[in-house]
Amino acid sequence: MQVDYIIVGIGLAGISFCEQLKAHNKTFVVFDNASQQSSTVAGGLYNPVVLKRFTPVWKCKEQLDLALPMYANLEVELGVKLDYKIPVYRKFASLEEQNDWFSASDKPTLSEYLLPKIIKNDNKSIDAPYGYGEVLETGRIDVKTLIEAYKSYLLSHDLFVESVFEYDDLKIEADTIQYKNTIAKHVVFAEGFGVKQNPFFKDLPLVPAKGELLTIHAPNLKIDYVLKASVFLIPLGDDLYIVGATYEWKDLSSKVTDLAKEELLTKLEKLINCEFEVVNQVAGIRPTVKDRRPLVGQHGKYKNMFVLNGLGTRGVMIGPYVAEQLYNFIEKGMTLEKEIDIRRFAF
Numbered sequence: 001m002q003v004d005y006i007i008v009g010i011g012l013a014g015i016s017f018c019e020q021l022k023a024h025n026k027t028f029v030v031f032d033n034a035s036q037q038s039s040t041v042a043g044g045l046y047n048p049v050v051l052k053r054f055t056p057v058w059k060c061k062e063q064l065d066l067a068l069p070m071y072a073n074l075e076v077e078l079g080v081k082l083d084y085k086i087p088v089y090r091k092f093a094s095l096e097e098q099n100d101w102f103s104a105s106d107k108p109t110l111s112e113y114l115l116p117k118i119i120k121n122d123n124k125s126i127d128a129p130y131g132y133g134e135v136l137e138t139g140r141i142d143v144k145t146l147i148e149a150y151k152s153y154l155l156s157h158d159l160f161v162e163s164v165f166e167y168d169d170l171k172i173e174a175d176t177i178q179y180k181n182t183i184a185k186h187v188v189f190a191e192g193f194g195v196k197q198n199p200f201f202k203d204l205p206l207v208p209a210k211g212e213l214l215t216i217h218a219p220n221l222k223i224d225y226v227l228k229a230s231v232f233l234i235p236l237g238d239d240l241y242i243v244g245a246t247y248e249w250k251d252l253s254s255k256v257t258d259l260a261k262e263e264l265l266t267k268l269e270k271l272i273n274c275e276f277e278v279v280n281q282v283a284g285i286r287p288t289v290k291d292r293r294p295l296v297g298q299h300g301k302y303k304n305m306f307v308l309n310g311l312g313t314r315g316v317m318i319g320p321y322v323a324e325q326l327y328n329f330i331e332k333g334m335t336l337e338k339e340i341d342i343r344r345f346a347f
C-alpha cells in the first residue's frame with residue numbers, strides 16, 4: 001500500500017491531523033493499539049480562560065476558531081453529537097476573588113469571555129456563599145464518542161490498523177518511509193505519553209501527568225452548568241456528573257487508584273451536600289510539557305518523520321491548532337511558531 005502519511009496514535013492529536021489530511025485530499029493510514037487513554041477519558045472541556053489566575057489561555061481565540069468548526073464538521077460526518085455548549089461557573093472563595101474577577105473582565109483580552117457580574121448561588125446542594133463568575137464560549141466535547149466514531153469511520157474506509165506500531169520495522173529512505181507493507185512519504189507520531197517508547201522522539205521533555213476522574217450519580221444536585229471549584233463538576237445528563245481531576249507525577253500507570261478517589265471525594269464533600277453514588281472511575285496520562293507549549297516538529301536527522309504531542313491539559317482546544325501548524329509546515333513550507341517547535345529544546 002502507498003500513502004502520503006502514516007499516523008501513529010488516534011487520540012485528539014492524531015484525529016486533528018487526520019482532519020487536515022482529509023481536508024487536503026492526502027492519503028493516510030493510522031496505527032493505534034489503545035495503549036494510552038488520555039483522550040478517551042478526558043473531561044472534554046474547552047474554556048478560553050485559566051480559571052486559577054483569570055488570564056486568557058494561550059492563543060485561545062485562534063484555537064477556538066479552528067477547533068469548534070472541526071468538531072461541528074465531525075458531528076455531521078460521523079453522525080454523532082460531540083459539542084455540548086455549556087457555561088462554566090467559577091466558584092468564588094472570597095470577596096477578594098470577586099474583585100479580581102471584575103478587574104479581569106475589564107481587560108480587553110478577557111472581556112468577551114468573562115461576564116462582569118456575580119451570579120448568586122440558589123442551589124441548596126452547593127456551598128458557594130460568594131457566588132460564581134460565568135465564563136463564556138465554553139463547552140464540552142464528548143471525546144470518548146468522538147474517538148469511537150472516528151475509529152469506526154477509519155475502519156470502514158480501510159484506513160485503520162488496530163495494532164502496536166513497532167518502531168524497529170521502519171525502513172527510512174530519503175524520500176519514503178516503509179512500515180511493513182505500507183510505503184509513505186511521511187510519518188507523524190501522535191502517541192501522547194506513548195512517545196516515551198519511541199526511539200526517535202523519546203528524549204523530548206514530555207512530563208507525564210496522570211489524571212483521574214469519577215462519574216457520580218447525584219439526583220438532587222440539579223446543575224446545568226460546569227462548576228469549577230476545588231474540583232470540576234461536569235453535568236452529563238441523567239443526573240450523572242464527572243468529578244475531576246487529580247494530578248499525579250510519580251504513578252504513571254493508567255490504572256485507577258483509591259488514593260485519587262479519596263482525594264476527589266474529600267473535595268467533593270466540601271462542595272456539595274446532597275447524596276450521590278460513585279458509578280465510574282477512569283485514569284489517563286496527560287502529555288504535558290514544562291513550558292506548557294506543545295511539542296511539534298521534524299526529526300533532526302530523518303526529514304520525513306514528525307511529532308505532534310504535548311497537548312497537555314487542553315487537548316480539545318489545542319489539538320486542531322497545532323495540527324494545522326504542522327500540516328502547513330510539512331506541505332506548504334511555512335515556519336513553525338517558535339513556541340511550539342521542538343527545536344526550542346536541545347534533545
Ligand SMILES: Cc1cc2nc3c(=O)[nH]c(=O)nc-3n(C[C@H](O)[C@H](O)[C@H](O)COP(=O)(O)OP(=O)(O)OC[C@H]3O[C@@H](n4cnc5c(N)ncnc54)[C@H](O)[C@@H]3O)c2cc1C
Nearest residue numbers: 009011012013035036039043044045165192194211315316
Ligand atoms: C483525567 C484527564 C482529564 C482531562 N480533561 C481534559 C479536558 O477537560 N479538556 C481538555 O481539553 N483536555 C483534557 N485532558 C487532556 C487531554 O486528554 C490531552 O491533552 C489529550 O488527550 C492528548 O491527546 P494525544 O492525542 O496527544 O494523546 P493520547 O490521547 O494519549 O493518544 C495517543 C494515542 O497513541 C496511541 N499510541 C501510543 N503509542 C503507540 C504505539 N507504539 N503504537 C500504536 N499506538 C500507540 C495510544 O494508544 C493513544 O490512542 C484530560 C486528560 C486527563 C488524563
